[in-house]
Amino acid sequence: MTTSPASTVVEVYARSLVFTDQDAADNGQAGAVDPLAVLELSRQVSEVVQSVTGSSELRATLADKSLGLGIRVGVVDELFKGSDERLLAMLHLMIERFELKLLARVESRFIDLLEEHYKITLFDVTTAIGLDDALRKSIKDKYSAQFGTQILLRETVDPRIKGGIIMQAKGKRIDASLVSQLAQTRHVLASRTSGGRN
C-alpha cells in the first residue's frame, strides 16, 4: 500500500516526539518508560492540539505569510512556555513549513507510536470528582488484563457529567456518565406512547 506524502510527514513528526536521541542510539529499542514523563508529554501535545485547532485566530496568525518566522515562532514559544523541547522543535518546523494542519493526525500517530514503543495503553478517564487510588487500581487491573499492556491513566475532572465515568482508549469510548444516562432516559420518556412502560 503506497503512503501519501502527508502520511510520511505525519510519521516523521510523530516519531520526533516519541523517540529521543538515546532511543536512536539504541537502534529503536524501547527503554524503561517513565509514566509521568509520558503522561506529561501526551498532555502537552493534547493541549497544543486543542489550542491550535480550537482557535481560528491563532491558526490564522501562525499561517500568516506576511509575518516573519521569528514572530510566529515567538508566539508559540510564549503560549506554550515550559513545554517539552521536542514538542516546541516540532512546532517550529511545522510553522516554518506551514504544516500546522497536520497537528491532529500527528497527535493520533504519536499516541499510537507511544503505545507501541513503550508497550502501554494511554487510558483517558473523565469523572465528576477526582479518582482515589482504589478506583485507579480497579480500572488499571481490569483493562490492563484486557489490553495486555500497562495502563497509564490520564484523568480529567468534569463536574458537567454529573457522575459516573467516561473512558477512552485505543480510539474507542465507553460513556457511563450520569448526564448521558439522563439524556437517554429523557429520550425514552419523550418517545414512548405508554409513558416509558412497554
Next chain:
Amino acid sequence: MRTIIKRSAVACLFSIVAVFSFPTMAFAESGSSGGASGLSLLFPTLGEWIPMLIGFIVLWIILAKFGWPMFIGMIDKRKQTIKDSLEKAENARIENQRILDEQKANLDEARQQGAQIVADAKKAAEMARADIEAKAAEEAESMLNRARLTIETEKRAAIAELQATVADLSISVVDRVIGENLTDADHRAIIERYVAEAGSFNDN
C-alpha cells in the same frame, strides 16, 4: 325566300292602300264633259294610272329597299327582344325556383343542425353538471380527510409535546437530586459500580 315573298305581298298591299289614300290630281273636267259618270271617278284613267303606277313602283322600290327591311328588322328585333326577355324571364324563374329550393333545403338543414346542437348542448350541460357534482363531493371528502389528518397530527404533536415536558420535568428533578444529595463517597461508589459493569472496549 318565303320571307321575301311575304314581305313583298305586304309591301304591295301597303302601296295600294297608300296610293288610294293620297289625293290624286283629278283633272277636273271643265264641265264640258259634265256627263262623266260617277263610276269613272272610282277608276283612274290611263293618263292617271301610269304616273300612279310609276309612283307606286318607285314607292315600292324605295319601301322594298329601305323601308321594309328596316321595318322588318325592327319587328324582328322587337320579336327577338321579346323572345330574349321571355327566355330570360323563364331562366330567371327557373333560377329563382332553384334558389328557392336550395334555400329551403338549407333552411331544413339548418333547422336540423340547430336541433342537434341544442340536443348536444343539453347533453353536455348534463354531463358537466354531473361532473361538477362528483368533483364537489370528492373535494368535500378530501377536505374532511385533510381535516381529520390535521386533527390527528396536532393531537399527536400535543401528546409528544406533553411527553417531552413531562420528561424534561422528571429529568430536571433527578438532576437536582443528584446534584444536591450525592456525596463524594456516593460518586465513587457509582464509578466503581460502572467500571465493574462496563463491558470490554472490544464490544464497542
